[in-house]
Amino acid sequence: MRFRPYARLPRPFKWPARVLTVLVVLGLLLAGTGVWAVRASFPQLGGELSVDGLTAKVTVYRDESGIPHIYADSPDDLFRAQGYVHAQDRFFEMDFRRHVTAGRLSEMFGAATLTEDRVIRTMGWRRVAEKELPLLDERTRRYLDAYAAGVNAWMRDSGGFADRSLEYVLLRATSPDYRPEPWTPVDSLAWLKAMAWDLRSNMSSEIGRALAASTLPRGRVEQLWPDYPYATNPPIVTRGSVGPGGFDQNAEPGTDSRATDPGTGSTRSPRQPGERAPEPTEGPSEQAPLPTEGPATQPAGAGVTADAGTGPGADAGTGAGDGGRPDADADVGALTRAAAAMRAVPSLMGDPAGGSGIGSNSWVVGGRHTKSGKPLLSNDPHLSAGMPSVWYQAGLHCRVKNPECPFDVTGFTFSGVPGVVIGHNDRVAWGFTNLGPDVADLYLEQTRNDTYLFRGEWKPMTTRVETIKVAGGADVRLTVRDTMHGPIVSDVLEDAKGTLPGMEAVAGQKADAVALRWTALEPGRTADSIFALNTAQDWQQFRAAASGFEVPAQNLVYADTAGNIGYQAPGRIPMRTRGDGTWPVPGWTGEYDWRSTIPFDDLPSVYNPPEGYIVTANNAVVDPRRYPHLLTEDWSYGYRSRRILDLLGQAVKDGKVDVAAMSALQKDSHTGLARFLVPRLTALEVAGPARDALALLRGWDHSQGADSAPAMYFNAVWRRLLIETFNDDLPEGARPDGGDRWFEVVRVMLERPDDAFWDDRATPGAETRDDMLRRAMAGAYDELTTRLGPEPRDWRWGDLHSLELVHQTFGTSGIGPIEWLFNRGPFPVAGSDDAVDAAGWDVQKDYTVGWLPSMRMVVDLADLDGSRWINLTGASGHAFHDNYWDQAPLWAGGRTVPMLSGLEPIKKAAVHTLVLTP
CATH class of the missing domain: 1.10.1400 (Penicillin amidase (Acylase) alpha subunit, N-terminal domain)
Known part of the structure; x- marks a missing residue:
């Protein structure tokens, strides 16, 4: 991730009304009402509150960090209360996020955010979420409804702007007509699209290769994307292959007669590391809808040829006279527009620059290597820094756990989404890192008016008109065009012209538009998986839950109180008829379309491996010599995973591992470079x-300590x-x-x-x-x-390698008093881009930290109340609240706080107790 967080959005004060805003704020302060304006929205944390729709009392205990643990008698009351509590602490963040994911920021911030709205409307995140809702399990829809009802109950109780958040007081000065709408289940689902976007794997590399090919020949471009070093940096799964029943950790390559080439569906021997997938000699017929599971089929007799570098871009830049470099004035307009559109998308979790820096660490250690004899699980997702943090800690507990009310879960949530995303229940713990499969392709298109060329025919595009409402201005109409490959993303930025370099070598013609195909633009059922993970009680139930986690594809690590550990790769990962996803491909030939997805049972997994531990750090999942399907060619290169493996191996030799050792490893700042x-x-x-x-x-x-x-x-x-x-x-x-x-x-x-x-x-x-x-x-x-x-x-490294916590909207206003209200820091920070303590920075800009361990968690399966965690900022989204940034100094110092989950320890640690009544 490359920082500044939300630097492109919104800058609502970069227009004449900024003067008015400054005067309003200064007037509040000078009139002595500033304290009231700041504190008016602080939530009630103790006593009793009546909440519409509850069927029984719900109790909310908060510790000194403001972390809530919610106790209810039914799931509906539990999630209604979670929605209410999320809104108490983070409603402005939630409201802002849903406007991002709907492409409606301009309703809040005016014309300054039109570019962001245009790009997201073009991709249609909310439209996809609307299609997903009816596909979900009835129980999931009920939980989403309950959560939305809780948010709306808080909205009714909160009254005016000042009672909701200080941000609304400031927003009223520039957008006086803005009123937040009631919350809906689709608002929650759309957030999963933002999550998927920020963890979208290799799109930046795909664009980067094509841009590099405008100045360099193919061979020199490939040098900048070297093969993964399997010999020195092992993959996550080091054994097994696909057998007759799917992936088998005890199988050896070549045992499955149905192992097929990921590009062709034809039987083949496993690829060598770095070897490109073979390509067929002819393309498919027009693309059918992509299935989400099940084995793919291929017409009998499909021809296969070895890849000789003849894929898209193979001859890019083969202009005459300069060692294969294209002419200096080669026009890269369509791809440049597409790249700019990608960068314009607001980053709520990941890299605002669209780079490949996103990472995360997770590892799990089996009981024979731990002091307690039970597993330990560690996770620290590396995401963008912001104020407030992307995470919200919480516990969701049924007072009596039973089949009707099966929740007893503690962990990290997303404000705006019910359930727990990462954490543990009373039996099972789990963590996420970005798997990074290639789930998005850019298709180069030839267009004429509202048609596009496909296999010699001009086909009509699907078009729609979007109306973007603009605070303080006239509505803006946006025409979105879709091909069979997805929306034309290069349409969004119209101030560049031209075509792509080197495309004459493919079908003898040039492209003038770029379409995006991405798995997250197809409706799915990931929301079902969140609740299934929350209630899983063993490995089989955990894998069943993982099977529905379609986008974004994540590495899932597992541990349970019975002593088992495991790893599962889930996700909707395409199988291509040709190509390996590393370059933009010509859409008009029909040769590079997707034909299916990798069946879930074929995705790599491991359970209780003999070495007794599992490490994931965005490194390669499995060696392609033992795996028949193409996941991606663009992994992280394994420097972090290698370091974790080395340190874990040494810890195992030196003695038994405990929670303190796991936490110390999270703070390792060694650089493999x-x-x-x-x-x-x-x-x-x-x-x-x-x-x-x-x-x-x-x-x-x-x-790389901060004082080094x-x-x-x-x-x-x-x-x-x-x-x-x-x-x-x-x-x-x-x-x-x-x-x-x-x-x-x-x-x-x-x-x-x-x-x-x-x-x-x-x-x-x-x-x-x-x-x-x-x-x-x-x-x-x-x-x-x-x-x-x-x-x-x-x-000192920390003198320049520092972190400033910048508010997601007003923190980049450019107005000192406003930024002072919301921003915090700077903090000197240890680590670097690919240390285990991965505090990343962009060499093209500065040493300023742009992405980092957004939280840290160590779960002790022998004593769940002995687990530890820390958030980047704090529970509250209200500036100047005691819990607005109270965890940040602890985070910067590598410290953690107790991750309690038992009722008695929670009650003992509680400093506030709130009873929500019907």
Whole structure:
């Protein structure tokens, strides 16, 4: 993730009304009513409140962190109360989110957010959510209805703007006619689309490859996306293959006669790492609707040829006369528009820049390696920083757990969505990391008016007109065009013109539009899975729940109180008729369409592995030599997972693992990049005062604490090295961000001192590796001397690698008094992009932290009340409330608080008790 959070949205004050807003706020403060305006919306946390629709009393206990535990006699009352409590603490956040997912931000913030609304309306997130609702289980719909009723009961009780949130007081100055609408179940479902978007896997790499191909030949582009290093960084699942009944952790490759090529459906031997999927010699007929499960079929006799690099973009950039580089004036307008549209989508969880930095860690350790003899489970999803945090901690408990009321669950929730997303119940714990399969493809289209070319015929597009209401302005009409491959996303930004590079090599024609096919734009039943996970009691029920978690596809780790551990890969993952999803493909040929999805039973899983622990950190799921289906070609490169495996292996040798050891591992700041880069740096002779800075790296242990001088210099060198080495070769949008893909690119290049990328095209000579390393060290020294002073020993990583918690809307207003009300920080932060303590930053911008462990959790299956957790900010979304950011200093210091789940410990820790009555 690359920060600033929500930097593109909204800036409602970048217009004349900002002056009015400043005057209003200053007037409130000067009149002595500022305290009232701030505190008016603080919720009632104790005593009794009447809530419409309850059938019996509900009790809400809150500890000093404001974390609620809700006790009810029925699921309907439980989720009605959860909706009420979420709204008490986070309603403005919820209201803002639903306007994002519906493409209705301009109703709140005016014309400043029209671009965001246009893009989301084009994709139609809310339209998909509306189609999903009737597909859900009746029980799920009932829970969604109850939750919505609880939110609406709070809305009726909260009265005016000031009683709801300080944000509404400010919003009224610029959008006086705005009124929040009642909450609906679709508002909750649409949030899952935002979650899926921010965890959408390799789309940025797909765009990046195509943009890079506008300036480089195919071979040099592929060098920037190297093969996954299976030999050194093991995948999550290290055994098993697909057998007659699906994935079998005891099977060996080649035992399943139905193992098929993911691109063709034809029987084949497993691929080697990095080998592209074979491609058929002819394409399918017009695409049928994509099924969500079940084995795919293929017409008998479908031909197969080995992939010789003839896929889309294979000849991109094969212009004459410059070593295969295309002409300098090659126009990349359609793809540039599509890329800009992707970046315009508001990021509620992930990378606002659409980069590939999103990550997460989870691991589970079996009882034979723990002090208690029972499993331990750890999870820390890496998401964007914001105020308030994306997570909301809560406990949902039936007073008497039984088949009619089966919930006794504690964990992290999303405000606006009922249930618990990550956590544990009385028997089972689970965690998520992003699996990262390739679930989205960009199709290059040839269009003529409202038709598009497909297999030699001009077919009519499906069109619709969306009306966007704009606060303080006239309505805006948007025409959305869809092909069989999905919405035309390049239509949204019309200020660029042109076609894609190199597409003459595919079907001899150029594209003038880009369509998006993405699994989340097809209705599904992921919401059913949330409640099934919350109530699962064993491995079989857990897998059944996981089977419905379609988008976003996540790595699921599992542990239970009986002592079992496991891993399951769920998700709706397409099977392509041709291609591997790494490049935009021509839609008009009909050769690259999706034909089915990987059956759930074929997806990798493991249960009680012999090594006694499982690690996921966005690394490859399974070695393609033992797995017949293509999940993706664009994994994270395994530097974090390798470090976790090494440390866990050592911990197992040294003794039994406990909760404290799991928490300490979450804070490990070691960088795997230093292992191969530091020896090259320290082997060089460096002249001048930069020698003192280089001396910092000699004897450095490669840890990146906030007070580390070596870490500050090393990361400054890394930043300068990437910028100096690659920016001259690559267009914006394909330049390095600093993540672990670039670790692998540079690792390989360090063995090639004369690689063409080392040469600076702007200079007359030919630079080599050592030239660029010296240049990076000198540039880093100059930068840090200017910013931090002349003495290298006084530099500190946390001085520049810091976190500011920025409010999701008003925090980027550009008005000091407004930002002071809502933003908090900065905090010095340890770690880096692909340390276990993964506090990421973008080398193209600054060292400022943009994505991070959004929460940390360690569950002890021997003593659930001995579990630990921490949120990035706090429970409350109300500025100046005691729980607005009280967990942030603890988070920054690597500390956690008790994760209680038993009634007696919860009652003992409670500082507020609220009884909700019918």
